[in-house]
Amino acid sequence: MSLVEKAFLGSLMKENYLMKDTIITPNQLVEVRHQQLMMQMLELHQSGKGVDLITLSTLPNLAYFGGISYLNELLAHADIDKFGEIEDLILEEWKEREKRNILTIAAKDNWEISKVITHLDKINHVKMNDHSSITEALHRMYEAPWIEKEEEKIATSGLRELDKITGGFQNGELTILAARPSMGKTDVMLHFAKEVGWAGYLPIIFSLEMPEKLLTTRLIASTGKYNRIKLRNPQKLLSESHKARWASVIGKLNETYIQIFDQAGQTIAQMRAKIRKLMHQYPNRQPVIFIDYLTLIRPQQLHYVNSHHQVSEISQNLKTVAKDFECPVICLAQLNRSVEARANKRPVMSDIRESGSVEQDADVIIFLYREKYYDKASKDSSIEFIVAKNRNGPTGKIDVEYNEYTGRIWEETTGK
Template sequence: MTEIATLRSVVPAVAAPGEDALPHNIEAEQQLLGVILTANEVYDRIASLVRAEHFFDPVHARIFEIAAARIQKNALASPVTLKAFLEDDPGLKELGGPAYLARLAGAAISAYAARDYAQMIYDLAVRRELIALGRDISSKAAKVEVASEPRDQIIEAEQRLYKLGEQGVAERGFQSFLKAVTDAVNVANAAYQRDGGLAGISTGLIDLDKKLGGLHPSDLLILAGRPSMGKTSLATNVAFNIAKAYRRGRLPDGGEGAVEGGVVGFFSLEMSAEQLAARILSEAAEVPSEQIRRGDMTEAEFRRFVEAAKALESCPLYIDDTPALPISQVAARARRLKRTHGLDLLIIDYLQLLKGSSKENRVQEVSEITQGLKAIAKELNIPVIALSQLSRAVESRDDKRPQLSDLRESGSIEQDADVVMFVFREEYYREREKPGDHDLEAMAKWQQIMEQVHGKAEVIIGKQRHGPIGTVELAFEGRFTRFGNLAKPWQNGSEGF
């Protein structure tokens, strides 16, 4: 009842002079209540759609609330049983007392129309909430206060609008096993029909796709590694591959969307959008990134660079390089991108640079961030890839391959993630073990090892909820900061890229 009182205080029942009356339909409310009081089983059909606060008349809201409470306890809700609870209700007395309940029941028509009445009551309640939200935004904007920044007001308004728009979408409740099985068969069929047999979005890296089955909607994937291992490069490569392959068409459910590739949102909290674009262009044009930075290119390289830039203009890859973003803003901006351009994959570079609301405890803050990222993945039904730093414990071991225990700051990263992957390049560590030129035997051995590890990288899958763990070998070309498919010896020397 407090929610109703609050709603009534925000949105007056009687419009102020010069304002329009709030949208409502008293007759629809009376008909729905009458049907419920004469046929209690109708309540189960409309309970997921209408709540007490959706009724415009506060007396009707109280009648619905008490009737619902009794029906939920398997007790009868009728004019006679409700009379005892509402005899002293001042609002009901104005309408004629308990006799009003009998009139409601007597005027009720067919139970078949109950769902339509419920839908109308809900729709009108949403309209009233929109009006209330508009007035609230207007009122807050009119008050010029130091503590209330316009940017914060926009984010708050956007969150409230999105929440209002998503009402009822996530409230799925129980579904029959038949429906669940049908959905599972449809996913398997989509994978069977798709090239490469993937259920999710292809990363463009064949061996990684085989191990993961592509990137699945609602999954949170953590991509972790020590500095200089190539986390950002791998994430950028995946983002570029997916955006480049984007093709829109009709989905199996009849809607429109990405049938190949997808729209990618990239939160780059460490690098600027220009630096990230330079990396992608380096990969696409096959011009070393350091040459792009210096402008040190031959005419042929520059022509390739310009051609690659033109080809990439239409790629649906959106970059946000705002530093130190709170997790709430990441969610709000991701929703906005999905609404305006669509969104099939979200990448965050990197997790530790996001901010949570907890200022005292870093572990709690990281936990809030990972839970927030998982919530975004489920809410928007997209895969979310979050990059993460690893602790220095890796450096102190002989075998530098990362493990789940190396994830920094919180066990919640491992707990909330559906997939945890580590990027590891042995070449990086071996380069730093180069012996002196005078030790010829050690130098020969070092050169032999370097030949074996040169241009190779490993993606170690340490956790996967829906599939196997293990290691995927990739090719890595440092000049272009590019990961690719590694050519196997039995593939007759076919190209890795």
């Protein structure tokens, strides 16, 4: 590793532009004097001075670094053409050292497994090779018009008309599902979770408000078409015919593989650790992440100047989760009370709390609207899905049937 680090530092001395291009930091080098030398080089570069043999020879602590002879040795090892490979080697060695350090400290201090996974996860996401040239990208696409494409499995919403607009839940995309309280957001989320589960995915729900027991009750009610009130005391309130279907409903739900985490105030880092663990546990099922809801996610930093900065950090991190794990992320969000003051109460983008950052980071934004929510006398039981933003497709709206007593959602044409 000493030779690699010499080649790295020598290259920085030979071509100063590499100082601002490299992603290697001093602490990622092994030798302490190499770390110190790189810090001195960075200070010189940031002050507008050249980082060459002449400038470095004036360092007051030059003897510590081995004098002029050692600087000449570094220059002799410089290899500009292989600089990228040199960086890769340093980065990979640093990762291995960090992993060993983390596992040693974790064993000594008896860390929880989630903490270990979170720290290892941070290391694994430091990478160099995220580059593709247009030539490489086009080469992969060259024969596409003549090759029959395999039918891709999609994470379906279970609503045919909604899938026509959005294409289903796409890998790497962040979907925001927003509505006023009691509009049906959680029921819609659970409907989506069941459908992607039955389609062969791994639905992972982070419920930051509602406990697991209530979510499970809602899942049973919507699947079995049971009135939720009766599930408060199923032994007493369910009819014999309802009880006769109970086992089959439980069995059908079990096939979804839904995973629920209901700890309040979770951070994105904690969620990432849990996702990573489940991906190892279920390697053949791709995750689809559901979060209920946005402003209940605890930020990494506890103190913010304002809520806009807090929501901005969270929405950016959610998008990063979708990209890093190459999976869909569906996050619920509350709407401002301002919607209640308008004659037309259908939501618009500005109704999302701290809408600027959310609107920017989200790939898809879906609003929910129910006429019956505002007009109790209305016999319209439908729920309106308004696709207000769709980065990779059209916008539009659809109406689906909704039973607010069971939580069941279905399209009238299918009768599901």
